[in-house]
Amino acid sequence: MTVKPGSIHALLGGNGSGKSTLIRILAGVERADAGQIDIGGAQFAAHSFNAGLAQKNEVHVVHQHSSTFPHLSVAENLSLGRGYEASIGGRILWPTVRERARRVLARFGIGASPDQLLSSLRPAMQTMVAIARALQDQEGSATGLLILDEPTATLSSAEVARLADALRRYAAAGQTIIVVTHRLDEVLDLADHVTVLRDGKVAGDLPREEVTHETLVQLIAGNSLPVSENRGQRRLAGRVLLQASGLCVGPLANMDITLGAGEVVGIAGLVGSGRTSLLRALFGLSRVSAGTMLFDGAAYGPADPADAVRHGIAYVPEDRLAEGTFPGLSVVRNVSMANLDRYWKIARLRTKAENRDAAAVADLVGLRPRRTDLAINQLSGGNQQKVVIGRWLLRKPRLLLLDEPTQGVDVGARADIHRLVRGAVSEGASAVVVSSDFSELAELCDRVVVLNRGRVIADVTADELTSDNLQQLAHMRIAA
Structure with missing residues (x-):
């Protein structure tokens, strides 16, 4: 060069x-x-x-x-x-x-x-x-x-x-x-x-x-990439779990999106296209300026993240270090942070229950080393991310919002995280996945909504759901 x-x-x-x-x-x-x-x-x-x-x-x-x-x-x-x-x-x-x-x-x-x-x-x-x-x-x-x-x-x-x-x-x-x-x-x-x-x-x-x-x-x-043989079984969406109409927040302008129960929907687009703004709005971190949302048929407009959690919604942010973990605290405490209502009883923390649930999460996500007493920042990035996802799975969420869930993790951790997502969906959850890795979206998702300059330009399913196709759609030139 x-x-x-x-x-x-x-x-x-x-x-x-x-x-x-x-x-x-x-x-x-x-x-x-x-x-x-x-x-x-x-x-x-x-x-x-x-x-x-x-x-x-x-x-x-x-x-x-x-x-x-x-x-x-x-x-x-x-x-x-x-x-x-x-x-x-x-x-x-x-x-x-x-x-x-x-x-x-x-x-x-x-x-x-x-x-x-x-x-x-x-x-x-x-x-x-x-x-x-x-x-x-x-x-x-x-x-x-x-x-x-x-x-x-x-x-x-x-x-x-x-x-x-x-x-x-x-x-x-x-x-x-x-x-x-x-x-x-x-x-x-x-x-x-x-x-x-x-x-x-x-x-x-x-x-x-x-x-x-x-x-x-x-x-x-490059040339069209084959779809991974390891992709999950494509699921037919059940009843409508989430519906947003005319949503305006951040770069998003009049976005419409529907998510069926038991469905994994990916969000593709370049940086700045509005991908993260959607997840933050759904979790009550950003206020929408226009539009309506329905969750399981009822009007939805979370006042804050606690309100979203009460509705059964979980959020794994893109910036794991700044927004997803408490670096100085143990794995046990990082697990319990999303579940304090389980352990705080009559002005007293039930540490035995905390430790038991943290051990269960460690088993579920395949934590290595299996040391829940370690500070979470002593673990690899992949293991940190598995703990963040695992603590939400402990709540049996109805909707998982995942922003770059495998960013900065190795191939083995990526496979484990995909397994966790598929496992949660098989038990009745739905998921919205934002990823810059289009091959990940093609492998993991049932369909993918493509954003370009804050607008939905495609809803990709079935045989069209390839990394190459998503790449071309995300880079498509559209009128400003």
Whole structure:
């Protein structure tokens, strides 16, 4: 892969194609097994390239989940990491800090003041502050490499356009930029060159004039993939358990969806399409601005998650570490957190019952090691996820909401999690599964609803339910 100076180079590929691994290697946080990295004329053996060399050669990565701090000022965000201007005694010189921030903001064309809270800025401007923070010490030069990982994932069309204008200005000034994105329309509009990875290899390397939407979809998806022989038996939906009409929440606009009892429905779409907004609305974490919901024939509008739980709904969030577990607590306590009404009796916690149920969950999910006394963060990611799912299964839920249930887990844990979902459904539950892994949706689900820019564009069933078909639908170009 060759990236020309002063260009915007798009790096594309499906889930598991190797994009993240490549970024980590270029950032020096993961060692390559072999190869060579050349930056600005300097050559390095890839297996010895580290974070120190990346920093010295001005490789900057702005991640999708930025390391900025919303509740600090713009000036503070620009200072963190590089240090504050301070007196000999260590006292922060705030006027100097603000003045330097003003110069950085002016240089990058960011219309904000140093004292504004970052959270008060538009999302695109927050991303631009993160970029400015990465490049601020390159005053008077545009050397090095800027890597942006999904910078537009959560932005509206208008915000995307603002950020794109800024990136074009930076490239015109000589900055070399790699953009990782799933949004192909942006690639067609922005990129000077495109590299597509598939299964860890370069599937295509195209200059701007050879790039078309259809070519990119073909390179990303490859040939049609066979459906896994291990997929569950397709189920015919029973009575309607959940029905939403005209739902508006987050990016979702007038969404209609129906879920039958005993059915597994997948939600496919690119990041920012509204997948997670649907689950959060169903669990009472986000308020809908319009639309109606029926659960088992009765009007449904959860006031909060506790209300959703009382209706028999369980939610496994995408961000397991921040929203799904209590890292400092034991497996026992992580299991009991979703079931406190079982154990809290007359101002007293029934620890024997807690331990008994945690042991039952460990057996159910195949916990390894089978140590319920361990802090949950001492387990592997796959075992943590199995505990999170298992504690909800203890409640015999009527509806499972699963957001990226096998993200970051190994193949064995993935198979175990699929087994748990199928087991719950065979006992009468239904499930809504959000996943960026289209092969997972094809394997696990009875049908898949495809979202594109907040709208339902397809409801895929039977023989059409293949990874390749879902990939093409998710990338389909539709009118804004």
